[in-house]
Amino acid sequence: MNKLLKILYNCRKATFMIEKRMVKPLTFQENIELRLHLVTCGVCRLYIKQSQKIDLMVKQILKNTPPANIRLDDDFKKELKVRINNELNKS
């Protein structure tokens, strides 16, 4: 397989460079390889959009107030209260 074909076919490497590019500039060579790849690869072009969207969503979730439907179980809470009270009485 010649070098150009290798670049055009290698979605594994392309997605790797896509992830990197979202954070920092690629090297000159990486940049050219990725651009070449994307010209012909619609699947990886779609991957870019979805990957960016996922990053946004994950950030939103982590920055937002955690979901209220997740609760610590009551028995553990009772034990925690006892523990805290014991510690407070010690001092």
Add this chain to the structure above:
Amino acid sequence: MNDQHAFTMDNKEIIAERTPLKPHEWVNAHADYLYAYTITRVNNEEQARDLVQETFLAGLEGMHKFEGKSSERTWLTAILRNKIIDTYRKKTKGLKILSINDTEAGETEFFWNEEGHWHQEHWPAHFGIDNIDPLVNKEFNHILQRCMQKLPALWLSVFTMKHMDDETTDTVCAELKISASNFWVIIHRAKLNLRACLQKNWM
């Protein structure tokens, strides 16, 4: 503190300044919140419970250090955040050098081995995430969280650190003590799997 200084502070700060810690009420007031905060960052219920407990105990010990500059909850969350990063660090400790060319699980299922082309059954397809706001769409939010929980602990650690605060890659690598190349390999694998999980469960 002189009156003039107090006068220039905004109301919020004055209230916080006057609010003492109420450890007797911590469990009722903050335990669920802290637990939910943890479980979105650590995919292990038992460990999450332990971290909440450790946070309260560390809070009790450090009560004298509370300056009232933030709310009680913000203060406890900062303690918890450091504890979570400690657990991440333990997971990345002694990590071997990873490479994009590794043939182990993580990415090989998505691509042909030799040329690295997508397996057709794993092609990214449109599945309608473009216009979804996970904070509004609870069902999608739930799936996203579940897909994150499915990531191996190490990947989730690195992936979460990357998105948790707006820290640079260098800072994340330094805090987790991992090399930049391992960072990229893990982020790549985590994202490939997360994306595939979303497509599979949302379509």
